[in-house]
Every structure is written in C-alpha cells, then in structure tokens.
Amino acid sequence: MQAITYHGARDMRLQDVPAPEVEAATDVVLRVTRSTICGSDLHLWHGAMPSPETGFTVGHELVGVVEEVGSAVHTLATGDRVFVSAVLGCGSCPRCRRGLYSACAVTTAGGTRSNVLGFGSAYPGGQAERIRVPFADVNVFAIPDDVTDEQALFLTDILPTAYMAADFARVEAGSHVVVFGCGPVGALAQRCAQVRGAARVIAIDPDEGRLALAGKRGCDVIHPEKENVLQRVLELTGGEGADSVIEAVGRAELVSQAALLLRAGGVISVAGVIVANVDLPWALFLLKNLTLRGGLVNPQQYAAQLLALIQGGRLDPSELITHRMPLAEGAAAYELFASHADGVLKVVLEP
Amino acid sequence: MQAITYHGARDMRLQDVPAPEVEAATDVVLRVTRSTICGSDLHLWHGAMPSPETGFTVGHELVGVVEEVGSAVHTLATGDRVFVSAVLGCGSCPRCRRGLYSACAVTTAGGTRSNVLGFGSAYPGGQAERIRVPFADVNVFAIPDDVTDEQALFLTDILPTAYMAADFARVEAGSHVVVFGCGPVGALAQRCAQVRGAARVIAIDPDEGRLALAGKRGCDVIHPEKENVLQRVLELTGGEGADSVIEAVGRAELVSQAALLLRAGGVISVAGVIVANVDLPWALFLLKNLTLRGGLVNPQQYAAQLLALIQGGRLDPSELITHRMPLAEGAAAYELFASHADGVLKVVLEP
C-alpha cells in the first residue's frame, strides 16, 4: 500500500509499504479515508524531534473504516466509520486508569518509545492507505451518522488538545481568557473557550491574516508587535487581568509573559509544545497565587464530550480546513503546511 | 413615599409610607429606579406564603441609585448605580463565609424571620421609591457603565437562580440538559445551560406560547401533554438519557419524573419552589447513581460572573421583559403577572 514515510529533515516520501494486519486480539485494521498534517508532524519534518529510526509511516490525525477486527474487540465491527486517538493507551495500567493514556506504561514500553501514532516504527502512522491500531476498544471510536469524516478528523488530536487547554485553564462561564497563538490549536482553543462560556477571548498573534480570522471568530485581537499587550489586556479586563492564559504557540517566554497578564488567582495553561526550560517569574506566582499546567493530550478523555458538541452544532472544527490534496502529494502538502503560505491552516490528505 | 404594600391574598396596595433612612453604619439607602415582580412574589399574592404581618412593602427585584451611605460602607458612594442581592447576608457569620447567605444567622435573626427583601417588616421591599439595604458592602453591587438598569434588574434574584440551577446541574460543555418549565426562571436556565456549553437543551412546558419561545432560543421542545416525554428525551440523547434535569416549575412530581429521564450518573437540580414533600423513586437513584440538589439562591455568589457574561454579550436577560408599567399601577401589574395573559413574562415597574 501507499504511505508517507520519514527519512530525515525535510524528507518525507511516498512509498510502497506492506499493508498492516491484525496482530493481537485487541487490534483493529482501518482503511484510512482521510488524514491530515499536525503541527507536531512539523517537528519531525524540521528534524527537531529526530527519531533514531527512519522509514516508518508518519501521521497521527486520521479517520477511516474498520476493515479487520481482532477477536477480543467488542465495541467495533467491520464497516464502522471511526476516528482514533493519536495517543495510544492500553486502558488498564495505573496511568491509563487515571486517564493519563499519554503516559501509558504498556504502549510506551516503560517509557522507551513514543506511543503516538507515526512517531516511530512501533506504531506506524495514518498518512497511508491502511493502519493497525492496538487496544482498539480503548483507542478507536465510532463516528455518529451526523458527524462528518472531516469533523471527526479533528478529534484524533488537535481538537482535544485545544479543549484540554481550555480545561486546564479552568475556563468557565464569564471568564476572560487570553490565547497566545491563532494557528490551528490556538483557533480551536479560542472556540473551546467560547463554548465553555468565556465572556471575552483575547487572541494574540503577529500573523495579521490569522489575527483577522480570530476577530471574525468573535475574539478581541492584539498584535503583539504593534500594541502594548499588557496595557490592552488590562483595558479589556477592567484592570484586573485575565482569568487565564492559554499558550498555543510553543515558546517558553510566553509562559513568563502570561504571568504578567493574569489576575490574582489566575491560571496559565500550556498547549504548545515548548522544548526549552521555562524561566518563571516566581514573585508573580507568590503575589498573585497563580497556577501553571501543561502536558500532552489524552484524546480519549474528551471524545464523548467533543462529539456531543459537534453533534449539537456548538463546534465545527472543519472550519479550519483550507486545503485538500491526494495522499500521493503528501510531501508537497508538508511543504505547504510548513510554509504558512496561501493562508494554510489545515491540509486534508485523501488516499 | 409611595410603596406597594401587602395586606393579604390578592390585596396589594399603593400606599404612602415613611421613607427609609440609614440606621446602621453598614446600611445604604437607594432611590429605586426600576423594580419587577418575581414568581415568588406571587406566593404572597396568592396567600400561599402568608406572613403573620401585613402592611409591609413588597418586592425584592430592584435596581437604584445610592442616595445615602452608612459610615462603615467602603465599596459604594452616593450616586452609584447599583443592583442588590434579594437575599441579605451579614457576610461574616459561618454560613455567609461558606457563601450560604440565604441561611445567614444574623439577618434571619437565628432563623426566626425571612432575610429576603419584601417578605416582612424587617426588610421592607423595593417596589417603592426608596429602600434601605443592610450590610451594603455584602449585598449591593455597582452596575458597570455597559450594563443597563433593565439588565441588572435580573441580577437581584432570577438570573442567579437560573444560573444556580445550571451550576447545581453541573452543566458543562457537551451536556444534554432537560429543563422543566419555560417561565422566566426556566427560560433563563435554558440560556445559562447554553452559555455553559450544553450541546442540547430540551425544554418542556404545556404552555405553547412559552414553548415556542424556547424553540426560538435554540432548545428542542417537548409538549408534555402531546408527546411521550421519556421517549422523546431518549431519542434526543442517543438513548442514554439526559446528563441533568433542571426543575424550574415547582412541582414535586417533576422531581420524580426527572429521575426517569436521566442517564446513569445524572443530576437533578431543583430551582422551582416546591412546597410539598418529594416522593423519590430510590430504585432509580440506586441503579443509576443519581444526585439531587436544590435550595435558595445566593445572588452574591454569581454576581461577578453574570455581570461579565452580560458585558461580554453572552447573556441578555432583558429579553424577558414584556411589559413596563408605572409603580403606581403595581396592583394591576400583579394581576397581569399572575394571569399569564398577554404573553407576560416579566413586568418592569418604574417609580
């Protein structure tokens, strides 16, 4: 079958690879109907998160149709339209029982490998015609009839990540929320903050096109290079500061800046992937009683809730899709997505 | 000054009464600019909640302007536009410190009198030209410039009651919520459920006009005399039942019925004033792990959050105002409100 495979920085290739089969009784094999490229795939593409391995199939955002079902799987049947959790849990280890699938002791083999689809040869990804998913009763979810494939595609990673950001930020009805970043995760975090009842969402991004889209989403917007961010946030929050700040960019210095923008008792929630240490201005934590929270998403935790929001018409993440391309043009799709050109937010790949 | 006073069932009278003055250092006196009649005022009007006293000024939903300020009040100044909490707390007894102002040991004089404005001579009400409010730093709130008097009027009781209902019901993003009742409290409870992110709000009321308005508000609607309520709720919730049911009518049998409509783990939240005992089908509680919660509102707890929602354009409770009348026509206003005639939902009285 055809698959996009990783061969080093800026070297994604369309290759013929063996089609997967059910290996364990808890596996399913899916025919992939749509996949997409995530910001974290770009870490691979940029070589910033180099796996010692090469040649494996990439991609962790996908929907498909069940083709083969392991004998121990009881929630799925052949022909089911499904989405997967990009992060694979076993469902039964102490960490999965706490909902921390991302730290699953079993699928990470005791912390020695990634349990995210498409980040190594243990779990080949979904930018391919078919994919095997282990512990299917834990990691694969049926798509209801009134949810489209393109909507469900966002449930594998990016929408739960955005929702987690709003959840960690304790956004509630009446909250004033700052979101650093108007890329795909930031945009969805803004939507999630709104759906939880935020009275005001303040979006910050130096990209004027993305900032304008945030304005259309109903956010107040701040261009950080043209405006004084602290002064504007204070104006927009009655002088008190924001209830919470969501970091959806992945830059350590924004965490420090967030502490300035918060009211007493506020929360910083980090959804961006920050690779450096964070230099935390503790005096602000002390005087303002702040909370900082971050981590990897556990899509399984939010699946039912987010499906209900899509079904109820409260969220439509497919609004972010700007481009659709055949799987065979995957390498070009990576180029486009990395470039930020042509207003690209999300590229859907169709086998 | 002029005031509407209580003299028994269906006997509200406009009278001249002495104007109030600051009595304690923690009091303020307000010039009332608008008041309105609440469903609980009708209990008085119907004689169902008879006070042994008569002749006192009624009304607990009001906004005004500060005219006189006690020497110990530090959050308010003469000329401030304000709303009050209908329920008076002292702010410092053990119950107030828990946020349970409605059970305040001080203002209820140890449980021997009502601490709601306008339900006895201890705290004459606000359907009058002026009113004294005790413990003003606890019970009186400034109205921001971007909130109108008619919006703030709802913050004294009915909007916090509706929000409390959604809060007790643990409505969160993605919830399926049933609301019994499309009167003023039910309508606002539907709005509050939506603003907290409910994926679906299901409104039930036999009044077709009110039900149609709920439909316009974005609710799914059920006419309980024309449709099978249980069957419809199951259809609308994927066969699982609702996450929560809000009772906003005040009838004991709806609590029992609510237990039928809930999914496992669901919550019944009672905002209606029920005067009978509730016959609870415990088998459903046992099998489905249900929670039941109810009580009197503490408007102080929700004031900041609800103000922010109004300021952010997320809620506009003044949508419920159907009639405006001069204070002098108060008795007629009670007749109208009690009759449900002319599509009446909320009558504003202007001195």
Next chain:
Amino acid sequence: MQAITYHGARDMRLQDVPAPEVEAATDVVLRVTRSTICGSDLHLWHGAMPSPETGFTVGHELVGVVEEVGSAVHTLATGDRVFVSAVLGCGSCPRCRRGLYSACAVTTAGGTRSNVLGFGSAYPGGQAERIRVPFADVNVFAIPDDVTDEQALFLTDILPTAYMAADFARVEAGSHVVVFGCGPVGALAQRCAQVRGAARVIAIDPDEGRLALAGKRGCDVIHPEKENVLQRVLELTGGEGADSVIEAVGRAELVSQAALLLRAGGVISVAGVIVANVDLPWALFLLKNLTLRGGLVNPQQYAAQLLALIQGGRLDPSELITHRMPLAEGAAAYELFASHADGVLKVVLEP
C-alpha cells in the same frame, strides 16, 4: 468443584458444579482462596431480591490466584494473587468510560441482567473453589506483597462501598459526619470518614455491641432509642448540624431524618440498599441547600487509592473479621451472618 448455590429463600446449598474455564480472550479463571458473605447476599438469602433463576453459584467478595489467563489479558499472569471487583464492567462502553461500571451496557446485556458476581447464572459467584471473571484487565487487580488476602477481600465490594459513601458525602478535613449504622459498611464508612480527616464522626445504631465498637473506633455514639438524635447531633456540632450524613443501613426513613441533622449546605450520602421510595422533606432541602446522592459502588474507581491506604497502614479492614469457616460450612455461615449472633460482623470462607 464445590460451590455454594442458591435455591430460594434460606436455601443455600453446597454442591458439585462444573469448574469454569476461560471462554473469551479477555477472561481469567481464578482459584478462590477466600470469600466472604456480604449484606447484599442476605437479600438473596431472605428471598427479598429473588432471581427467577436458581442453582447458580453465589458470592461476590473473594480473592484468589490466577490459574488460567485469556490470550488478550495483558495485566495479569498465572500465579498472581488478585482481588476482583464485584461489579463487572467491560471498560469501554460510554458508561464504563465515565467510571460507572455498575451501569455497564455490555455486562448487563443492556440492563436485562445483573452484572454483579453471584446474582444469576450469567456470572456465577465466588463462594466456590474456582471462578471465571470476564474483562479481567478491567475487573481483576493484583494484590501487592504487603497486603494480605484478608485485607484485599474487602476491596471487592464493602470497603469501596464505604469509601464511596464518604466520597459522595464530600467528607474532608475538619468535617462533622454522622453515620447511620455500625454494621460492616457503616463501620468501614466511619473509618473512611476518619481517614479523609473528619474532625468528628458520630455513629448511630440501636445495637449496643456494635455501638460500643464504634466508640472504640473513636466515634461519638448515639443510641437512637435512648437519646434524642437531633439534640445530640446539634450539641456535637456546635449547634450547626452535621456537614454530611451517611446512610449505611438501608432504611428510607433515615434519609428523611438525615435532612434534619444537616447544616445548611450539607450532604446526604446513601450507601445502604433502600428498596422503598424515599419521602423527602423538600422544605429542608430548600431552606438549607442540601444535596442527596446514592448508588451502587464501582470498586474499580477506588482500588488504587484504597490499596495505598492499606499499604500505608491507614486502614485495615480485616479488623471486621469475626469468624472464619470452611467453604463446606457455607450454609451455616449464612445462618450465622443473618442472625447477628455471636457479635458476627464478617465471616471468611476458606475452600
């Protein structure tokens, strides 16, 4: 193999039944090393919860050693010392994903049968030499070396039930907690309230022997037929009433009485199995803002936490064991347990 089987009211028999085998890839078969009789087994014994079936093996509290492991089970191996959850979940249906294993759509076959071990032929019980447990990765837990079999025996049902009661009651450091009942569940609920930091636990029971034991456990005690319960509770709580009341008897009228004993904002938590409707004094709920919660336990939810408490020496549920008998004398053990004679609290059966 030998097993205790149900044949109608007061008719438990030791019989030879076929030994169970692994049927599904997710099953395990255990050699039972100890079992015990639960208060809910007495419902069967009294014929109060009659199954249409007879002849099935009873018993849902047990520990054992893994003898056979289905091919899809990944958390257990032959020879592991284990305890089981008395309530069987599939782990993957929407209800299990919420932690509501007791309402599992799969193991209850859509609500058509009990998913508790030993309450029908679908899931034969553990008062036997061997038992099959389905969905073993969900329902079976390894016992750490520093926890004895007799301690772990309580983790299958009765200790998590008691802990759930304290959890539903929101017992926290400093709470004043009333517990109706000093039987096995009540006694453990008192312990769980203490371990969560209750400042005062008030035990109520007409059985003087059990009440004296509660006193030794550090509880204040009230004999309901010799003392005025309300007056004593008010004295012991500074006149305010209790923060929460745990019902661990199973009598509807105690729920109503609980509402009287609570402070404003208090909680009633029902752990007892009540078969009648509950007549709820709503006026107290309204004036005091009360919460009522009850349901069946989900032992899976509390397993890790309770194991840690036993390992840390904070709880030792084996203190309740008063009698040990061979499995072959199971019928006599039921007689003894039902009689309350000889100070019996818990009878351990050893094959």
Next chain:
Amino acid sequence: MQAITYHGARDMRLQDVPAPEVEAATDVVLRVTRSTICGSDLHLWHGAMPSPETGFTVGHELVGVVEEVGSAVHTLATGDRVFVSAVLGCGSCPRCRRGLYSACAVTTAGGTRSNVLGFGSAYPGGQAERIRVPFADVNVFAIPDDVTDEQALFLTDILPTAYMAADFARVEAGSHVVVFGCGPVGALAQRCAQVRGAARVIAIDPDEGRLALAGKRGCDVIHPEKENVLQRVLELTGGEGADSVIEAVGRAELVSQAALLLRAGGVISVAGVIVANVDLPWALFLLKNLTLRGGLVNPQQYAAQLLALIQGGRLDPSELITHRMPLAEGAAAYELFASHADGVLKVVLEP
C-alpha cells in the same frame, strides 16, 4: 505601651509606642496575650525584605482579647478571646470575594503597600501589648473554649499556610506526598497531609534533628546529602513517583527537583517564600502532565476547618513550641530563632 519595632537588619528594639485605638467603625483593638516569630519575620530581620520605613511594630502571629470594638463590628464583643488573620482583607472587593484576601485592593491601597500585619506602618504588628485590626468581622475570629491560646496562635498564619500547601497539592486519601523541609511550615504541612489521608509522607531535610522529628511524626525520611533522593522516592512510591511535592523551604531549585520526583499527573505546591526566578524543566511538565501552584496564604479561608480539626483532636500545632519568653526579650528571641540553635522551632512571646 511596649512593642518590638524594626530599625534595619538585625536591629529589633523594644520601645514605648502609643497604644492603638479604634479608628474606623470596622476596627477592633486587642490586648495581645501571646505572639510568636514567623519565618517571614526573619526576612525583615535579615534585611532581605527591607521596608523603606523603620520604627514600626513587627509581628503578625498573635492571639489576644478584644478590648475595644468599632460600632459596625457585629461578630465580636469586648472580652472575646480571638485570633487574627495575619493577612488583612476588606472582605468586599472583587479579590476578597474570591477568597484572595492577600491581594485585597483596599488593604494594599491598590498594591502600594503590604497588607500583612507588622510589615510597615500602615498595619503595626502584634509583638506588642495591643494591636488595632481593621475590618474585624473579616479578619478576627473567636477562639472556642476547647482551643487554647497557644493552639490558636498557629491559626494566624503558619498552620493555614501549611494546610494551603496540602490543599494546593491536592493531597487526598491514599496520596504519596513529598515535603521538602522540616521547619515549622514543613512540619505542619506533613501533619496536614496526614490529616487529609496521605498514605505516605516523605520528609526531606538536611537538618538531622528536624528530620528525626519528622520520623517521629510518622514520615518516611530522606537526608538529601546522604541519600539519592530520586531513587528513594521511587522506592517508596512503587516506582511511580509521588502524587505531589510540597516545597516548604523557599529555594527555587527544589521546584525543579520536584518535577523529577512526581508521577504522571502530579502536582508541585510551593509554600516556601522563593525570591528568585524558577527554572522549570518543561520537558517533564510536557511528558508527565504536571501542575505547579503557589502563593500567599489566606488564613480566613481555612479558619473554620482548622479550628474543627484542633477541636476534634486531629491536629495540635502547639507541638511545635520549643521556647517561651517575655515580650521584653523579643530581640533575643529573634536571635535565637534565626540561629536554629537549641532545637528551636517556635518561640512564644508573652507580654
């Protein structure tokens, strides 16, 4: 009257100062019966937190008897035995309404001065014969008859600080908790973790005497210079890491180290006063989904709960008192306390 006053680093003096009087209707004046020196007083003594002012009375931990009551105070009367919150709130500003008295806009005069007793001339402290306390209904609490002055003395600051640490750390029944520091705050944080049900409390301190006391308190102990902290914590927590780490020393590097010691999903709670920035290893936050929380205490929030624990015999903070001296020897008391000599943990000053 006599008072200990601040005149620069290592220069505390006993002086005659004017006795305070009620200035506002919401004030009380107390006759101080006991005070004590807090670790944060040492910041003044060391000159590390220099106020531009000198000559003011120091001390924020005190109990006393009400001598004079402002006309607007309704919860206190002359002769009441009381403790105070060291942090002064107004009770009615938006921050106090959230429970964040430490950030009170009124008592800090908009953030321009400290609202802690004894840290400037605005609010002279309690190492004196008398003290004025503003907003007495908010900041002063009656001591029940069954609580001694020496127990209540700890409720002004240090016990609520320790409890806050356990609260921020989300310590619950069964938790494994690491506490850095066995000084007064660390010792009480260990007690608070135990009272909330921690299965295991692991105390770390290089002071062997203090560490031995922690062992007597029931903690597992680690000497950080003699043992490998990470290895020992993993051994004591079944290889998973701690559920939470409490920093009760005030050193930034311990926050970074805490991230290493935590299990996935763990929490760092900082009670120590850290004056440097914190260098946060974000990779650990990302991989393990960690939370960091810190801030100044709000003693008002925990007063009722901690009183109940003392009354119920669950906590006795007076166990920390090692020395008692007359107020007149206050300067010597500072020397002793700063020296860590003679096993000093807490010095009580008696006027």
